Amino acid sequence: MLKKERHDFVMRQINLHNRVLTSDLVQLLNVSEDTIRRDLQELSDDNLLYKVHGGALSKSYHSSFDDSTVYAKDAKIGIAKKALSLIKDGMFILTGGGTTIIEMVKQLPENLQATFFTISPLVAVELAKYPKIEVILIGGLFSKNSQITYGGQVINQLSEINVDLCLMGVSAVHPTDGLTDTDWEINQLKKTMLSSSKKTAVLCISEKLNITLRLKVAALGQISYLITELEPNDESLKPYQAKGLQIL
Structure with missing residues (x-):
């Protein structure tokens, strides 16, 4: 090559x-x-x-303060706007990190009243701009690669909460293999996030569909919503709909 x-x-x-x-x-x-x-x-x-x-x-993952290099930014904004339909006043919400989640936070209604738990300091900074949102940053070891907190301390804290909704970015989604990733520590973290939430929404651009990586995060049956930039009736989403996912 x-x-x-x-x-x-x-x-x-x-x-x-x-x-x-x-x-x-x-x-x-x-x-x-x-x-x-x-x-x-x-x-x-x-x-x-x-x-x-x-x-x-x-480059786009390194900071929430410069979004000029965000990959597929228009698609991620479209995903973010769809995710807003799941968020209501009074909810307890857990988020991961990543550029799509950050774009979603930037789209929140100005007067939303909710409590957000997050493992991402960058997401926490964006959430702190809203006067009626309570922000709880789950602390622990900080991953320079993923820009989130992780480790046993974070997992212990997450295991003690039970939120209404988890909003999670992913590395890969497959209709048979489910959610997969490449980082063992992040994998364990995502598993705990799923078990700490009544419902989970996966936010991902369509380029991450039909991909399988080395480590299993979860089966599709553990996910409530799949949110992409595609129309819900898009042909490529039918295998996921057949697994019981609600497509937004």
């Missing part, structure tokens, strides 16, 4: 999943770790991503 093809592949993966791991790219591209490290350094030098220990982060 030519270097340009590798670079294009890396950027597609980072745009879809907000982060990439060197070890995963080595396997996916069947090249040496040194080659991947050089590729990531070159892409970082070109200001296309942030190179970090063990991989790289999306």
Whole structure:
């Protein structure tokens, strides 16, 4: 594979999943770790991503204060607006992190009265702009790669709550394999979030559909809503509807 093809592949993966791991790219591209490290350094030098220990982060994932480089921003805004229909005054809501969740928070009604638990400091900052929203940031270890808190302390705190709705971004969704990811720690965190919520909505752009990664997060039966930028009657969503998901 030519270097340009590798670079294009890396950027597609980072745009879809907000982060990439060197070890995963080595396997996916069947090249040496040194080659991947050089590729990531070159892409970082070109200001296309942030190179970090063990991989790289999306430019748009690094901060909620500069959304000029958010991948598929229009699609994510469309998803965010659909998600608003699930949020009502008086609800207790749990959120993950990521650019789609941040876009959703930016669309909330100004006078919404609700309590939000979140594992994302960036989401918490956006929520704090609303005068009638109570914000509870679940604290613990901080993942520089995923920009969220994680670990045993976070899981223990999450296990003690029972919220009305969990709003979660995902790395991959498949009609048979369900939700999957590549990070073990984040996987355990998402499992706990699901068990701490009466209903869960998955927010994802359609490019993440029909993809399976290495680690199982949950079966589709554990999810209540699937929200994409597509029309609910889109042909590609029918396998998910057949699994009992409500499509928005």
